[in-house]
Amino acid sequence: MSGKNEAAVKTRKKPLGLRIKNNIGFYLMFLPVFIFVLIIYYWPMLGIRYSFYSYKLRDIHWVGLEHFKNMFAAKEFWIAFKNTLIISIVKLLLNTFAAVLISIFLNEMTSLFCKKFIQTIIYLPHFMSYAVVAAIFTLFLSTSSTGMINETLKSWGWIDKSIDFLHTPSMWQPVFYIINLWKETGWGTVIFFATLSGISPELYEAAEIDGATRLQKMRYVTLPALSNTIIIVLILNLAKVLNIFEPVFVLYNNRVFEVSDVISTYVYRKTFLTAIPDYGYTTAVGLFKSMVGCILMLLSNFASKKVRGRGII
Amino acid sequence: MKKKIVSMLLSSVMIVSALAGCTSTEGTGETTQVTVTDKDGNQTTANVKEGLSTGDVVVDETGEATYEVKDLYIVVDGTLTATKDSGQDEFVAQWEAAVSEKLGHEVHLHINQLDHSDYAGTVSRLLTTGEPGDGSFPDALIMSATMFRQYQTTGLLWDMADAYDNAEFQSRVTLPNVNLNIRTPDGKQYGFAPTYGNGCVSYVKQSWLDAAGLKIEDIKTYDDYYNMLKAFSDGKTYGVIAAGFGKLDEAPYINYMPEFWQGAYPAIYQKPGTTEWIDGFQEQATIDALDRLAQAYKDGLIDPDTEEAGTKQAREKFFSNDQSTSEGVFTYWAGTWLRTLTTNMEKNDVDNDLGDDRLVQLPPIKEIQDTWGGYLNREAPVWVISNDGDDNSLREQAIFDALFETMLDGDTVQTLWTYGAKGVHWDTKAEEFVTNPDDPDKRKEYSYEEGEFHMLPSPGDANTLWKKNHLDSVLVIAPLTNGFTDNDPLVQAGNEFFTSHCVDAPTAASSERLAEINEDLTVDKTTWMKQVVAGEMTGAEAVAAYQEKWGSTIDEILAELNTPQ
Numbered sequence: 001m002s003g004k005n006e007a008a009v010k011t012r013k014k015p016l017g018l019r020i021k022n023n024i025g026f027y028l029m030f031l032p033v034f035i036f037v038l039i040i041y042y043w044p045m046l047g048i049r050y051s052f053y054s055y056k057l058r059d060i061h062w063v064g065l066e067h068f069k070n071m072f073a074a075k076e077f078w079i080a081f082k083n084t085l086i087i088s089i090v091k092l093l094l095n096t097f098a099a100v101l102i103s104i105f106l107n108e109m110t111s112l113f114c115k116k117f118i119q120t121i122i123y124l125p126h127f128m129s130y131a132v133v134a135a136i137f138t139l140f141l142s143t144s145s146t147g148m149i150n151e152t153l154k155s156w157g158w159i160d161k162s163i164d165f166l167h168t169p170s171m172w173q174p175v176f177y178i179i180n181l182w183k184e185t186g187w188g189t190v191i192f193f194a195t196l197s198g199i200s201p202e203l204y205e206a207a208e209i210d211g212a213t214r215l216q217k218m219r220y221v222t223l224p225a226l227s228n229t230i231i232i233v234l235i236l237n238l239a240k241v242l243n244i245f246e247p248v249f250v251l252y253n254n255r256v257f258e259v260s261d262v263i264s265t266y267v268y269r270k271t272f273l274t275a276i277p278d279y280g281y282t283t284a285v286g287l288f289k290s291m292v293g294c295i296l297m298l299l300s301n302f303a304s305k306k307v308r309g310r311g312i313i
Numbered sequence: 314m315k316k317k318i319v320s321m322l323l324s325s326v327m328i329v330s331a332l333a334g335c336t337s338t339e340g341t342g343e344t345t346q347v348t349v350t351d352k353d354g355n356q357t358t359a360n361v362k363e364g365l366s367t368g369d370v371v372v373d374e375t376g377e378a379t380y381e382v383k384d385l386y387i388v389v390d391g392t393l394t395a396t397k398d399s400g401q402d403e404f405v406a407q408w409e410a411a412v413s414e415k416l417g418h419e420v421h422l423h424i425n426q427l428d429h430s431d432y433a434g435t436v437s438r439l440l441t442t443g444e445p446g447d448g449s450f451p452d453a454l455i456m457s458a459t460m461f462r463q464y465q466t467t468g469l470l471w472d473m474a475d476a477y478d479n480a481e482f483q484s485r486v487t488l489p490n491v492n493l494n495i496r497t498p499d500g501k502q503y504g505f506a507p508t509y510g511n512g513c514v515s516y517v518k519q520s521w522l523d524a525a526g527l528k529i530e531d532i533k534t535y536d537d538y539y540n541m542l543k544a545f546s547d548g549k550t551y552g553v554i555a556a557g558f559g560k561l562d563e564a565p566y567i568n569y570m571p572e573f574w575q576g577a578y579p580a581i582y583q584k585p586g587t588t589e590w591i592d593g594f595q596e597q598a599t600i601d602a603l604d605r606l607a608q609a610y611k612d613g614l615i616d617p618d619t620e621e622a623g624t625k626q627a628r629e630k631f632f633s634n635d636q637s638t639s640e641g642v643f644t645y646w647a648g649t650w651l652r653t654l655t656t657n658m659e660k661n662d663v664d665n666d667l668g669d670d671r672l673v674q675l676p677p678i679k680e681i682q683d684t685w686g687g688y689l690n691r692e693a694p695v696w697v698i699s700n701d702g703d704d705n706s707l708r709e710q711a712i713f714d715a716l717f718e719t720m721l722d723g724d725t726v727q728t729l730w731t732y733g734a735k736g737v738h739w740d741t742k743a744e745e746f747v748t749n750p751d752d753p754d755k756r757k758e759y760s761y762e763e764g765e766f767h768m769l770p771s772p773g774d775a776n777t778l779w780k781k782n783h784l785d786s787v788l789v790i791a792p793l794t795n796g797f798t799d800n801d802p803l804v805q806a807g808n809e810f811f812t813s814h815c816v817d818a819p820t821a822a823s824s825e826r827l828a829e830i831n832e833d834l835t836v837d838k839t840t841w842m843k844q845v846v847a848g849e850m851t852g853a854e855a856v857a858a859y860q861e862k863w864g865s866t867i868d869e870i871l872a873e874l875n876t877p878q
Contacts, residue, residue, distance in 0.1 A: 143617040144616055144618045144638070145638045146638050164847065167843075253843075255844055255849070274434075276437055279441070
């Protein structure tokens with residue numbers, strides 16, 4: 001058979017109806033899942049239409065693009081949008097960088113006991129809820145006489161007056177990043193550590209034969225081996241940057257709204273802390289967030305295709 | 314073939330089970346026409362929603378329709394102290410038995426007790442997503458005065474003015490103004506206040522006064538108060554703590570730090586004796602109050618935890634067993650709370666040698682007396698009935714009769730709302746019991762004769778006596794007639810102190826535009842207040858920022874409020 005005929009055989013498909021008929025059992029088994037997906041994931045999406053309605057208590061009426069106009073005119077919305085991007089991206093970069101660094105250090109450790117012990121210690125904060133983490137750090141950083149950090153700094157004579165870490169706009173974001181590093185860096189090392197353990201020892205042996213020092217081995221063997229994983233982690237997380245809510249929600253307060261309010265907390269306040277909320281407005285903000293998230297997802301997919309040859313969706 | 318049959322069966326089962334949740338077993342709420350006789354004997358036809366789970370229309374042989382409440386769905390906050398863990402089931406069982414007997418048919422009470430801190434938000438969601446009588450939609454619910462003003466204009470609440478005027482308990486009402494004051498200018502009454510509002514007083518630890526060589530009767534002015542706080546503060550301890558420098562989301566806003574706020578009122582209000590609505594946040598009194606708070610904060614007299622503390626955190630720090638980081642003054646609710654705070658200090662072994670004299674109540678300082686005339690008695694929280702939107706009041710009147718008429722019956726049901734369930738929270742039988750049996754310092758023996766009313770150990774804490782349920786026997790507008798009174802001298806002293814040192818707080822404004830922006834306004838005002846206290850801006854700068862952002866909107870609201878109806 002010629003090559004041309006082979007291709008023709010390969011591309012010829014049976015009609016869809018016939019394929020369904022032949023595999024009716026499988027299609028029937030798939031049907032409930034399909035219906036389930038439609039009901040659970042797509043039916044609620046019909047609620048998107050409320051972004052074009054005023055929806056207060058039981059008074060629902062069409063307002064067209066009014067909510068979007070109000071949203072784009074609201075200073076608070078743009079502050080939240082800007083903060084969402086800054087906080088999420090800086091957090092992502094810092095957490096990834098720290099996780100890579102710690103993974104490499106752990107990989108260099110020769111004592112298995114120490115390595116396991118440190119891994120366990122740094123993984124633990126991940127399993128604490130953000131509410132607990134916030135309570136702990138709020139207590140530690142309090143300006144009251146029960147605040148351990150301030151009292152310690154005062155007793156050492158480093159400061160005279162307590163520093164209001166969580167209520168000072170210039171300090172809130174750095175403190176937030178540090179708390180997040182403490183909580184999530186350990187867990188972030190898992191994927192990098194897995195990659196490191198997959199690097200062939202022969203590469204290190206070859207580098208050693210070539211006279212590479214320990215640092216050079218890290219520079220020329222370990223880091224290049226990790227680079228693909230680092231990029232994939234960054235790309236995958238980029239698609240989720242607008243979803244940040246819980247870590248901010250448990251740590252922010254009125255005095256630092258300018259630097260801490262993100263879209264999700266803005267929507268939360270407008271929806272759940274308002275006596276009679278307009279669900280139409282908050283749906284409009286949510287829809288805008290989803291659209292931007294969708295664009296980021298497509299960009300990530302594009303970047304993923306470029307980097308590793310296949311997309312993430 | 315067998316595989317196909319099995320897969321079809323499996324698929325069918327999964328689809329049916331998935332869709333089962335989409336059906337409703339609740340009432341259909343269809344409308345039917347019935348004959349209704351009004352209070353003057355005139356008969357008219359009316360459209361009534363039937364088949365709702367709340368109850369049903371019953372038409373007698375003459376064709377007259379009445380509404381029988383079968384299942385009453387109420388939503389309450391933390392002020393119903395008989396919670397699920399503290400004998401609520403017994404309270405409900407005894408309520409159902411007593412009310413069913415009164416009404417002549419069976420009625421079931423369904424209580425949805427919401428988280429106190431997110432009450433307003435959850436109520437809003439319940440009222441948005443449900444329909445009257447669907448089982449989750451409240452037939453009746455509690456609202457704070459602020460919440461009530463926001464809902465008053467929505468059409469969701471039933472005007473109960475007639476029902477209230479014709480209620481059986483009217484002959485026993487001793488405080489008629491409490492409910493008359495919440496009526497709209499055109500005479501509509503959308504809420505029912507079974508008690509007056511109550512307010513906060515400043516509690517001072519006697520041991521701290523003694524240590525500072527001070528006497529409570531010498532604290533007469535703001536300067537005296539300030540000096541007392543100074544004497545209490547040493548860098549580790551603080552003069553005062555509260556759940557916020559001001560609670561700007563709930564009237565009367567200033568009651569947690571009244572000595573600093575003095576004559577200020579940071580909201581839209583009418584000055585006592587006037588009818589003009591003004592914005593108190595823009596007044597010089599507010600600027601001065603914010604600056605006073607800032608100075609005291611800077612001087613280390615206000616516990617910094619005040620900024621974010623909720624009431625629970627503030628309370629617990631005040632009566633903590635670690636008094637080395639505590640505070641000398643705590644402004645909190647009057648009456649029963651004097652007993653509760655004292656009991657908690659006792660539990661934590663704080664000032665055990667002082668017994669019930671651990672706390673003294675500070676009379677309003679001169680600056681409060683000269684402006685308001687005393688501590689502010691807040692507008693009373695109210696019960697409201699949801700309006701089903703048909704053209705008659707059969708369902709709503711039936712709910713009023715089942716819930717509010719009985720709530721103030723002066724006897725069995727009022728006792729349930731006031732003290733809780735018999736045999737669980739209180740009793741009249743002869744008995745003896747001991748609290749703290751294993752602690753010789755705290756051990757107390759109680760002995761009662763047959764027929765003697767007395768409280769029982771709390772269902773949640775056998776070492777503490779139960780205090781009250783939802784209604785405060787002292788604050789209620791129509792007192793009990795069965796003679797059941799809690800004779801706790803501390804509670805009585807607390808109530809007497811407050812009633813002799815209080816004045817009514819200004820009425821909250823009710824405006825649609827205000828309701829729309831109220832949350833954003835509150836967030837901004839709270840932020841500026843905190844920034845002033847932290848020293849990031851002055852009181853004058855805060856008010857200037859407020860005027861720049863909200864000035865024109867507030868002017869619109871004031872114009873709306875001051876326009877004659």
